Amino acid sequence: MELYWYDFFCVGLVAAASIGSLCVLWREEGRDRAGDDDDDRKLRKSLLAVGGQVDHSWLWASCWRGVHPGWLLAIRVGSFAVLGGFLAWDIVEWDPTIFVYYTEWTFTLVMIYFALGSILSVYGCWVYATKPASTNRYVNEPLTSDLEESDYTSFNTYREREFQRSKLGNQYTEEYILQRAGFCGYLMQIAYQTSAGAVILTDIVFWCVIVPFMSNARFSLNLLMGCMHTLNALFLLIDTSVNSLPFPWFRVSYFVLWSCIYVIFQWVIHACGFSWWPYPFLELSSPWCSLCYFAVAVMHIPCYAIYAMIIRMKDSVFSRLFPNSFIRSP
Known part of the structure; x- marks a missing residue:
């Protein structure tokens, strides 16, 4: 295969994006950020506002006070089942080679998120059922803007919260919370934050580029393809409206890596003899x-930003409209 200068540009671009993303993750995921930046201060403030006790309940608890975690479990299990049905339909309709498309990669990633989320929600329901009501803080305790203004019902509660507050100020960072949440919770967050950007990218490219300009025998719009490029975002948004998961900016790096892995996969299978490109704009032989x-x-940044804006709007609007019922994301 003959190589041109623009091929080397594409290879260099993917390599730079991959290395840059890994460097960001190495710096952000591994360093101690206790009190060093605004995100960490907001995290500590949020944790203090819900009682000063740090645990991993925000992985399975609803952002709506009084909502049983079983509702979030039902959303995640139902979403996984429906998406699984459409993915099975897609495979039967086309055969397993359909996984050469980015859509199927992202669709599967969304399902992985719902699968991991369902597992953690089952655990959350067990915790909710076995712990005293007073310890289920996401469901029962009122949200306060300042810990010192809270009225403590007993000296023991006051002493416990003061201890937790002191400990939080020195030790609790996002990484520590993730360690408490466990590996499953960490993977769930990565899948959530990666698929959030990926579904926006997938659906924008499909509806704004492929359908209007690239329709052919393989890209013709039908019910299955329409659902595959709609339900992925729809179910994720429904889950977002109920969950309490954070959405840190630096994890756009996982989204970038996800796309880089897909592009490298395309290069490998074409080097091994695969004859056609599922997305013509990725074809290396084109001068464009x-x-x-x-x-x-470049589209990765606004796609991730769109979802981050949705979550920011959720926190801003709902916290104003429902101050006694809504709990902001950590």
């Missing part, structure tokens, strides 16, 4: 490929 690769790379 460098511009297309660069445009798609």
Whole structure:
């Protein structure tokens, strides 16, 4: 296969994006951020506001006070079942080679999130059922803007919260919370934050580029393809409206890595003899490929930003409209 300068540009772009993402994750996931930045201060403030006790209940608890975690479990199990049905339909309709498409990769990633979320929600329901009501803080305790203004019902509660507050100020960071949540919770967050950006990218490219300009025998719009490029975002947004998961900016790096892995996968299978490109704008033999690769790379930032804005709007609007019922995300 003959190589051109724009091929080397594309390879260099993917390599730079991959290395840059890994460097960001190495710095952000591994360093101690106790009190060093605004995100950490907001995290500590949020944790203090819900009682000063740090645990992993925000992985399975609803952002709506009084809502049993079983509702979030039902959303996650139901979403997984429906998406699984459509993915099975897709495989039967086309055969397993359909996984050469980015859509199926992202669709599967969303299902992985719902599967992991269901497991943690089952555990959360068990915790909710076995712990005293007073310890289920996401459901029963009122939200306060300042810990010192809270009225403590007993000296023991006051002493416990003061201890937790002191400990929080020195030790509790997002990484520590993730350790408490366990590996499953960490993977669930990565799947959630990666798929959030990926579904926006997938659906925008499909509805705004492929359907209007690239319709052919393989890209013709039908009910299955329409659902595959709609339900992924719909069910994720429904879950977002109920869950308490954070959405840190630096984890856009996982989203970028996810796309880089897909592109590298395409290069490998074409080097091994695969004959056609599922997305024509990724074809390396085109003189426009460098511009297309660069445009798609840049799109990752606004796609992730769109979902981050949705979560920010959820916190801002609902906390104002329902101050006694809504709990802001950590």
